[in-house]
Amino acid sequence: MARAIMFQGTGSDVGKSVLVAGLCRVARNRGLKVRPFKPQNMSNNAAVSDDGGEIGRAQWLQALACGVPSSVHMNPVLLKPQTDMGSQLIVQGQVRGEARGRYYQELKPQLMAAVMESFAKVGDGADLVLVEGAGSPAEINLRAGDIANMGFATHADVPVVLVGDIDRGGVIASLVGTHTILPQEDRAMVRGFLINKFRGDISLFDDGLAAITRFTGWRSFGVVPWLKAVSRLPAEDSVVLERAVRGDKKALIVAVPMLPRIANFDDLDPLKAEPAVEVVMVPPGSSLPADAGLVVLPGTKSTIADLLALRENGWDRELVAHVKRGGHVLGICGGFQMLGRRISDPAGIEGNVRDIEGLGLLDIETMMEPEKVVRNVEAVSLLHDEPLEGYEIHIGRTSGPDMARPFARIGDHDDGAVSPDGRIMGTYLHGVFSADRFRHHFLRALGVEGGQMNYRESVEEALDELAEGLEASLDIDGLFALA
Structure with missing residues (x-):
């Protein structure tokens, strides 16, 4: 030993x-x-x-x-x-x-x-x-x-x-x-x-x-x-999110609702490290900042329960207003599932709610299934034709017309969905912002410069x-x- x-x-x-x-x-x-x-x-x-x-x-x-x-x-x-x-x-x-x-x-x-x-x-x-x-x-x-x-x-x-x-x-x-x-x-x-x-x-x-x-x-x-x-360094416990405070205003405000069962929030760490970006964690009872250029719906351990919590806080209405103002939205994993028209859970995998209306920002539907996808992946961003490395941890299968405009390509299949105007995006991939060139192009599309930093080297x-x-x-x- x-x-x-x-x-x-x-x-x-x-x-x-x-x-x-x-x-x-x-x-x-x-x-x-x-x-x-x-x-x-x-x-x-x-x-x-x-x-x-x-x-x-x-x-x-x-x-x-x-x-x-x-x-x-x-x-x-x-x-x-x-x-x-x-x-x-x-x-x-x-x-x-x-x-x-x-x-x-x-x-x-x-x-x-x-x-x-x-x-x-x-x-x-x-x-x-x-x-x-x-x-x-x-x-x-x-x-x-x-x-x-x-x-x-x-x-x-x-x-x-x-x-x-x-x-x-x-x-x-x-x-x-x-x-x-x-x-x-x-x-x-x-x-x-x-x-x-x-x-x-x-x-x-x-x-x-x-x-x-x-x-x-x-x-x-x-x-x-x-x-x-x-x-x-990436933080593991959500308690660090509760201590987050707003700093000086940056060129791009990224708003993130603090869902009760938020998961894999270290997806946001590369954005936090960008000099021109301010990531604002929005606690329950607070409004999404009106000056946000991007709202990220993060991963969650319980999509349906957190969708209900999102509505209880009024964030669904604020999200619609954000989109009407010309803002962008990215849903990751459970956040991606929330963006669709409907989430069905006939087997009660997540709880007693068997069927729930989604946010309706993407023309997709998700069916919860017992089999869990757990894998590291190499992918290509179809938005910017840049390589991605990330991982998937999720249950559920998503389908619908907006899947015809995928977010990424993983091997021989597509991932995610993008709205016709390109402002609403969803993906099952965690870790996409760790890819420097993708982050550079993604932020440039939102009007700010970024991605010059090698994120992985910065962690080392x-x-x-x-x-x-x-x-x-x-x-x-x-x-x-x-x-």
Whole structure:
């Protein structure tokens, strides 16, 4: 079994995913064969791994940081929330059904075998495996049968480092409180802690570090400052969208309704990186900005439920007004399905609504079907005759007259639809804006210059900058010596 270290957080969104990605790049730069692993993830931001299954986007990024192909075994259990009470369960890349509340708690112990099998596969041939936990180990009400945090750490005998987020406040209490509440067996797995997202003079927290060590007996591995490179990396959790604020007005405003079950919103990251583009995430209860030149309907884990939410917010009427003003619309995956005249779900795959009228902006209809399409693809944009690389993760089959004007060509078949005037577009392809030349032509058609930046290179550069920041702020030798 490969050497391993596990990073657990005092809560969600403390920065574990990005830290592990950065440490993966640190290890790679030091000449180590390093691999990422996350036993259980809950996210609607999924990726198609290089071996053809679904994993969390964070593990895809971590594999990129390691310089290795991504694999379903890097995230053997993925939960994709589709209702308030249940999630789609993905095990080793494949759909295994729906997991609901208490039923999933009873199911978790049965999933440990798959988790350990995947952990062994990831570690095969590696010098080091960096493991990411989920949520917090202090949720002791979920400890029985746990596979995400201490349940995995104790089962696999992997040492743990706790990550605390000082930016949200209360980091001393969160670390000391975690120490207090953990059972002795779990507490013994913790070898130390690190502080993330510090702003200002780090020396001002020296007494804080000493206090944490005094109360817990855990050593400090350092304090990570707020690193600008993080903002240039794809985010996995939708909580980052809730913090988005409008900046200075740019040449092109791109409005994106924040649907309740929004998925794969990192499709927008290349647009956010464009100097002339401002991406405005529109929260429920707010109106679509009247000055938007483009509205993007993003992917969603539940198309019908989010279409209902879109109507409840009045965004359907605002979208029609946007089009009448001459604005453009792009629907991606579930957003594409919403643009049609009708969505039918006779088998109740998405819920109790069997048939619903769409937005009617494209002359298409979608029939929900049980078979799920999960694949990486190479395509050609038929709008601009430029190559595309992306991926598909969807259920449903779409047809109709506007499909005669496809958005892209994938191998021997067409994808998507475009309205007769070219202003309403839809596609099942995720990741289209990562293609620089396509992005250049797409933005130029909307009246702005863009696409000069190599987006993929910018992500690689951000990973390198992140690694440099971690090398400078953490005791890397001490961390890696834990394994």
